[in-house]
Amino acid sequence: MPLAGAATRVIDLKGRLVLPGLIDNHLHLIRGGLNFNSVSYTHLDVYKRQVPTLVMHGDDDQIVPYADSGPLTAKLVKGAILKTYKGFPHGMPTTQAETINADLLAFIKS
DSSP: OTTOOTTOOOOOOTTOOOOTHHHHSOHHHHHHHHHHTTOOOTTSGGGTOOSOOEEEEETTOSSSOGGGTHHHHHHHSTTOEEEEETTOOTTHHHHTHHHHHHHHHHHHHO
Protein backbone atom coordinates (compact mmCIF):
# COMPACT_ATOMS: atom_id res chain seq x y z
CA MET A 1 0.00 0.00 0.00
CA PRO A 2 1.58 3.29 -1.10
CA LEU A 3 0.50 5.39 1.93
CA ALA A 4 1.02 2.73 4.58
CA GLY A 5 3.99 2.89 6.90
CA ALA A 6 5.60 0.34 9.19
CA ALA A 7 3.18 1.24 12.01
CA THR A 8 0.04 1.13 9.81
CA ARG A 9 -2.55 -1.36 11.01
CA VAL A 10 -4.83 -2.75 8.30
CA ILE A 11 -8.37 -3.78 9.26
CA ASP A 12 -10.52 -5.81 6.85
CA LEU A 13 -13.89 -4.01 6.85
CA LYS A 14 -15.64 -6.87 5.05
CA GLY A 15 -17.52 -4.53 2.72
CA ARG A 16 -18.47 -1.88 5.29
CA LEU A 17 -18.03 1.80 4.51
CA VAL A 18 -15.84 4.14 6.56
CA LEU A 19 -15.83 7.77 5.49
CA PRO A 20 -12.53 9.67 5.71
CA GLY A 21 -14.12 12.44 7.81
CA LEU A 22 -13.79 10.27 10.88
CA ILE A 23 -10.06 10.00 10.37
CA ASP A 24 -8.85 13.31 8.97
CA ASN A 25 -11.74 15.68 9.74
CA HIS A 26 -12.08 16.91 6.15
CA LEU A 27 -15.12 15.25 4.62
CA HIS A 28 -17.56 16.19 7.33
CA LEU A 29 -16.33 19.79 7.41
CA ILE A 30 -17.00 20.10 3.70
CA ARG A 31 -20.39 18.48 4.15
CA GLY A 32 -21.18 20.75 7.08
CA GLY A 33 -20.30 23.77 4.98
CA LEU A 34 -22.68 22.58 2.29
CA ASN A 35 -25.43 22.22 4.91
CA PHE A 36 -24.94 25.74 6.13
CA ASN A 37 -25.03 27.11 2.57
CA SER A 38 -28.25 25.22 1.73
CA VAL A 39 -26.68 23.18 -1.06
CA SER A 40 -28.41 19.89 -1.74
CA TYR A 41 -26.17 16.88 -2.22
CA THR A 42 -28.76 14.17 -1.60
CA HIS A 43 -28.51 13.07 -5.24
CA LEU A 44 -25.05 11.63 -4.57
CA ASP A 45 -24.60 7.89 -4.95
CA VAL A 46 -23.57 7.40 -1.30
CA TYR A 47 -27.24 7.81 -0.27
CA LYS A 48 -28.34 5.04 -2.64
CA ARG A 49 -25.87 2.42 -1.41
CA GLN A 50 -27.04 -0.27 0.95
CA VAL A 51 -24.02 -0.94 3.12
CA PRO A 52 -23.87 -0.94 6.92
CA THR A 53 -23.31 2.66 7.97
CA LEU A 54 -22.57 4.08 11.41
CA VAL A 55 -23.11 7.80 11.95
CA MET A 56 -21.19 9.01 15.03
CA HIS A 57 -21.79 12.52 16.35
CA GLY A 58 -21.20 14.32 19.63
CA ASP A 59 -24.10 16.39 20.92
CA ASP A 60 -21.73 19.14 22.10
CA ASP A 61 -20.19 19.76 18.65
CA GLN A 62 -19.70 23.54 18.35
CA ILE A 63 -18.49 23.36 14.72
CA VAL A 64 -21.20 21.25 13.11
CA PRO A 65 -24.24 21.37 15.41
CA TYR A 66 -25.65 17.95 16.20
CA ALA A 67 -29.26 18.77 15.25
CA ASP A 68 -28.14 20.02 11.83
CA SER A 69 -26.03 17.02 10.94
CA GLY A 70 -26.03 13.73 12.89
CA PRO A 71 -29.73 12.82 12.84
CA LEU A 72 -30.19 14.18 9.32
CA THR A 73 -27.30 12.14 7.95
CA ALA A 74 -28.61 8.98 9.59
CA LYS A 75 -32.04 9.65 8.10
CA LEU A 76 -30.63 10.17 4.58
CA VAL A 77 -28.51 7.00 4.52
CA LYS A 78 -30.80 3.99 4.27
CA GLY A 79 -30.43 1.70 7.28
CA ALA A 80 -27.82 3.88 9.00
CA ILE A 81 -27.28 3.58 12.74
CA LEU A 82 -26.95 6.86 14.67
CA LYS A 83 -24.66 6.80 17.70
CA THR A 84 -24.93 10.01 19.73
CA TYR A 85 -22.23 10.85 22.26
CA LYS A 86 -23.44 13.00 25.15
CA GLY A 87 -21.07 15.87 25.85
CA PHE A 88 -18.58 14.92 23.12
CA PRO A 89 -17.10 17.78 21.03
CA HIS A 90 -16.37 18.14 17.33
CA GLY A 91 -12.92 16.56 17.64
CA MET A 92 -14.18 13.49 19.45
CA PRO A 93 -12.07 11.01 17.42
CA THR A 94 -9.06 12.70 19.02
CA THR A 95 -10.33 13.83 22.43
CA GLN A 96 -12.36 10.68 23.10
CA ALA A 97 -10.33 8.25 21.00
CA GLU A 98 -10.70 5.27 23.33
CA THR A 99 -14.51 5.39 23.26
CA ILE A 100 -14.79 6.20 19.55
CA ASN A 101 -12.29 3.52 18.51
CA ALA A 102 -14.01 0.87 20.67
CA ASP A 103 -17.43 1.68 19.20
CA LEU A 104 -16.11 1.80 15.66
CA LEU A 105 -14.33 -1.53 16.05
CA ALA A 106 -17.49 -3.10 17.57
CA PHE A 107 -19.50 -1.86 14.58
CA ILE A 108 -16.99 -3.24 12.09
CA LYS A 109 -17.03 -6.63 13.82
CA SER A 110 -20.84 -6.76 14.02
